Amino acid sequence: MTIRVREAPDRRVEPPAPDVVGRGPWELAWRRLRADKVAMGSLVVIVLMVLVAVFAPVFAHVTGHPPNMQYHREGLTPDGLPRPPNSTFVLGTDDLGRDILVRIAYGARISLGVGVLATMLTVVVGVVLGLLAGFLRGVVDLVIARLIDVVLSIPFLLVAIALVSVSGPGLTITILVIGMFSWASMARIVRGQVLFLREREFVEAARSLGASDLRIMFVDVLPNVLAPVIVYTTLLIPVVIIVQATLSFLGLGLPAPAADWGGMISEAQNYYTVAWWFVLFPSLALLITTIAFNLLGDGVRDAVDPRIGRLVRPR
């Protein structure tokens, strides 16, 4: 843009600078996150895991082992037990002679997919309900706050088992069940923040400009609750992944031939004394993914709000 001629002549002594763009809170947070080695390492691990999930068919193609193909001759010992890692089956085989490496790659699709989708559902429902309750107060708040209390006091696993056994196992029901039970904590966090924010003067300023409630909620209040929401979201993904694996472990995940980590660990239960690789590798995949998300979440929390919870690390 062109530089306007200003009244104060001393200002013009400086060479004309390009457009001054303030570093926003988000840009500063991203810079802090970039400097956090642990968080960036975790991010790399997560990206690798996502790549594994996306390119799962490549694993199948390169090894020549489709995820559900049972190799009764090459994949099982003469006794019918799983084979340990070898040149054909890099991470060994399972009890049906299937390639564990390929199945872990396909399992990543389920774990990450459910993790992201169920978390998104949680965030959208939790943020919208929390915002409405905290901002509108009154009857809306009363209903939503009591609903949060009810949801948080329901024993999750029992009801999840009941619901899934009624509807039959499947991806959609898994996502819905997880979303149904985890929005409440998110809504409670958002509601608390909004209760504080709605009394701030900038909300009054927006109202005096003629902004509608909806506009104030989403344009003025929402950006100010985004920091805790983002932190909670990154920490929610690993929880959701674990919950999904738990449901699969209990036989409430995807139907039998599908590869998913919780299901694989469940199938390995009877074999862990004779086939360590069968239980170890799916568990490691689960562990590495959830730890990476948790460490990233810690880093995001430090980056987004540097005032609280930051450990002073020695150099």
Add this chain to the structure above:
Amino acid sequence: MSDPLLVADHVTKTFTARRRASRGGSQVVRAVDDVSLAIEPGETLGLVGETGCGKSTLARCVARLYPLTGGTVRFDGHDISTLSGRRLRPFRREMQVIFQDPYGSLNPRRRVGSIIGDGLAIHHVADGSARREQVQHLMEVVGLNPEHYNRFPADFSGGQRQRIGIARALALRPKLIICDEPVSALDVSIQAQVINLLLDLQSDFRLTYLFITHDLSVVRHVSSRIAVMYLGRIVETGTVDELFANSRHPYTRALLSAVPPADPDAADSREPVVLPGDLPSSVNPPSGCPFHPRCPRRQADCELAMPPLDPVYDDGPDHLTACLHPLRAGEDLSGATSDGAA
């Protein structure tokens, strides 16, 4: 004189503080009690009073940020006291507020350009590059560097932030701006700059101000008329010159005596009057005249009757006082009459 731009008529605002049932139910706080005032186009009405007397509550009632408990507010001849939401929006455009706290009143997560342009966006006045142009023009008008359009409020000092607040209030070209202690959070050196900016803008844009402050030297500098508030009520109103020269209400006199004189050695520099006690609770206001427990001139009838806000002695209709025993010209608070002083 033309019709008043804003008329507040018997405005009352109460807040209910809930307490435990065992301690006797709820308490009602009368923050603004039966206040009537009018603001003429182009003038500045200074509203003064000590902290907690209801100045800001009155401003928020007039700006319809709070619903009224009683009374009416008329803006430009229209009764706006019961309008809500969409019906109120056209009036919001004509009446803007500058807030006291330059930190709390700007959204920390939004860029300055979008804060100043918020009104333009809400009322669909300008979009895209037209909005940007208008916002940058406003920034120049209030003395900000328009290149800082994309910065965040945290990048600015207190005085600059208050200029942002002024630019936001100015964006919709309102007729009335309610300044709620616009300079009391600022350094004294910055205060003068911001006040001069407000005065310049008033003549450039033909603005009307309701100027709230507890700083009497500020109000003397900016206002044409003054209303003095005590415990949710207006106790005296009049033109600046009239009030500073010839105040009738003991509370006004005590307030004015607290203004530091321009020349401390001058012969007529009065001793400040120190009022005993604190502002009483508006939950349980004193009977009769609310000022009587602290008033050096109180008499028996002060506890019984609420004095009306009327002209006293030979005052014209522009100088109203709510006092049963108002001071005469030249009389000072101790009761003695000093000759020739005015």
